[in-house]
Amino acid sequence: MNIETPVEALKPNDYASDQEVRWCPGCGDYAIIKGVHRTLAELQIPLEKLVFFSGIGCAARFPYYMASYGFHTIHGRAPALATGAKLANPDLDIWVVMGDGDALSIGGNHTMHAIRRNVDLNLLLFNNEIYGLTKGQYSPTSQLGTRSPSTPQGSVDAPLTALSLALGAGARFVARTFDTNQKQMPGVLKAAHAHKGASLVEIIQNCIVYNDGAFDGWTNKKVVSDNSISVEHGKPLIFGADSNKGLAKSDDGFGIQAVTIGENGVTEADILIHDETNKILAMMLADMKQPEFPVALGVLYNNPAKAFDEAVHEQLREVTEANPAGSLNDMLRKGRTWTVEEGA
């Protein structure tokens, strides 16, 4: 078929600002910003309605490279600022760019509550499992034993899994992709944008200077098909270079296991179908780790509920309609007053 596509008013490059990008050469952020530009162009979001908030870190420079409105705030607090802006003007299309230290360490509280409240924000979590801007300290997502300037003998505290934390906090939308996966990223971002409420997208990102190759074990072209799984709603959870691996119920029936079709009596009928509204399944997918499991990518959970900003404005409207405001003088004179007469 040869359908002529209409000329788009805004091209991906129109979403880029004129500022020189200052990430390290080879940084995964370059790929991510490209993916975001492409997504926005596909969505044709007017530049003036678009706002990018960020905290502090390498990822947080993102707004400066966007031609939209942008606010580079303080470490960890971007979701809180974005919440205020969204409540103040629900028409704004708000995206929040956070790093793993930003969103899960210093700003963990705000990330949790933005998700819990279900504020209509697109939360992009760039996870490189390291502190880049402060020169390489381990982060709350760094693998156990990570050697860094602050953990020369290796870290001894367990990392957290961002999407599991989000689901635990009541997230209605969680997704995962990685920087160079440009085939998948725009689709995931569009789904996040379409979801009304807090949408958390974890974007695994390679830090070429302080944590290079941290995700090679499953993002490298040679292994990505075997060591990750891209999930799609309503489709079987199949993966592998030969599409012969899949996720099935565990033998005890309470969990899932990675299986190979044709081995140990496993058939295609044993493979689970992805249901993005199934929270239990989403929690199991979010928590899958190498080498036992493939890393889950795509939209793991998408089950909308009323957005916070919508509920707040609904209540404001109801209260205002039931008790319309008078003048300022009416406000000051409401309740018990008394009058002292002239010459009294």
Next chain:
Amino acid sequence: MATNVASTENGGRKALDSVVIRFAGDSGDGMQLTGTQFTQSTALMGNDLATFPDFPAEIRAPAGTTFGVSAFQINFASFDIQTPGDDPDVLVAMNPAALKVHLKDVPKGGTVILNTDAFSERNIARAGYTENPLEDGSLDNHIVIAIEINKLTNAAVADCDVTSKEATRCKNFWALGLMCWMYNRDRQPTIDWVNQRFGKLPNIAAANIAALNAGHAYAETVELPSGVEAYIVPRAKVVPGTYRAITGTEAAAWGLVAGAKKAGLELFLGSYPITPASALLHTLTNLKPYGVTTFQAEDEIAAVCSAIGASYAGKLGLTSSSGPGIALKTEAIGLALVTELPLVIVNVQRGGPSTGLPTKTEQSDLFQAVWGRNADTPLPVVASATPGDCFETAIEAVRLAVKYMTPVIFLSDGYLANAAEPWEIPDADDVEPFPVEFRTDPEGFHPYLRDEKTLARNWAIPGTPGLMHRLGGIEKDYDSGHISYDSDNHHRMTKVRAAKIDGIANDIPAQAVATGEESGKLAVVGWGSTFGAINQAVGRCVKDGLSVSHIHIRHVWPFPANLEELLSKFDRIIVPEMNNGQMVNVLRAKFLVDAESITQITGQPFKVSTLEREIRSRVEG
């Protein structure tokens, strides 16, 4: 409801010019409610008044303990008064602990009304008495009215279909009825309030009203001890107008709403509960129809950040807290300052440091407000003098925030927030509007373009076509608004941020003298809630012909342009403060003046007599 003040007759009552009553009891005894109702009646009777609620941090401390005692003092008079009074003429003590804590403040010859039913051996011991104070002679210097209030209350509500526990809980209304008779207060406002409050529980409403009436009837019938009479406090001669009783919290809330309206903006409050600031959140959330959005954030930091986000998006961002919460907000205030967004920060100060004395008042966050941020971060600071003054100060805070595109700190304190006074309701139309004009013209725009006069940057909000720009905490280029690490540019930006704030000195009223001459031997310089006590103390000294003046500073930073010259016209300067000497140091640093500090850090407001003594010792003899 407007009520005209009825003309009063003495009717055999002894006329008094002023009375100070202190209600004291267990934190669960309803003393704050009793005091508030007495205040309402008193306001409606046309007296001038001032109140001082003084309660513990614990919501329900163990019953009968001294640390669980809650008190409410009211001073009302037939003349203009400014403080809740130094010492109570009458103490109503609902239990031994209340007596133990408060008796020391009652002067010899003062009246003590006691609920003897609460004076069980156990309660007496619990209060820390070794002997029964009713029997050991410790009350010999006072007029004692000992009444079995529990028993009389229970009898009064016997027909009201309430449990015995509910019956006993009406005892505060019995005591209120007694006081209403003694001071000729109208019970109707209280009856109206009870009916409204307990509309859905008619038996509880009936019991409270029965108790109130019984206390009143008791006082009318029984023979009171000699020295106690029925009194009347003639109404004060006040300026004609419409009045209401207000607390500083209400006045601040209305002022903030009024300020936002005058700016043409909607108000957004991001707040996190903290004593004694929470009441502002409660008050504002009930003003939603006036263009108010309130957001209870997950913490103090999120509260201020959400307010900055709201300002960024074109509302007036507001956050409220007390000292410890303001400390948490500090980094974000720096962000609002460097991105030059309007933001009002209300600090209802309390005793510190750290958790300190959460329910007690103090003025010890002045340094924090003026200087308490990293880097060179000047911002305007305003402070209210009285509960009613919170209205005007709040409007002023909003005006400065939007006109100068800056965070503004508005200092109130626990005393102002909770204290009530009659307030002549102003005409809101008299307040000059100061409408905000958002930038819409893309021609020549950059986000840090400044108004030549105010040095405020132009305000363009997201949603405006053609004005897309990026703000942030990194230093910006003076000429383009882009990120800049240039050293000369940083020097220039730091200077222009300071100049913008300094320039406000010329856009605020000149410092006036509150009482006394424009020059003389002694200037008593105050700020914040010490206004009433200082003013009354100075007033008494001026009456006696002493060369003393009271200067009260609302614009704490920057100071009014004439303040230095004004201070130079006095031989001596003293600065009474409810802290360990903060304003005194700001004045000394700013003007190289030999100002002397008078401090009181007890969590209680100054007494007029204390200040009068300090003043006289410096100008007499």
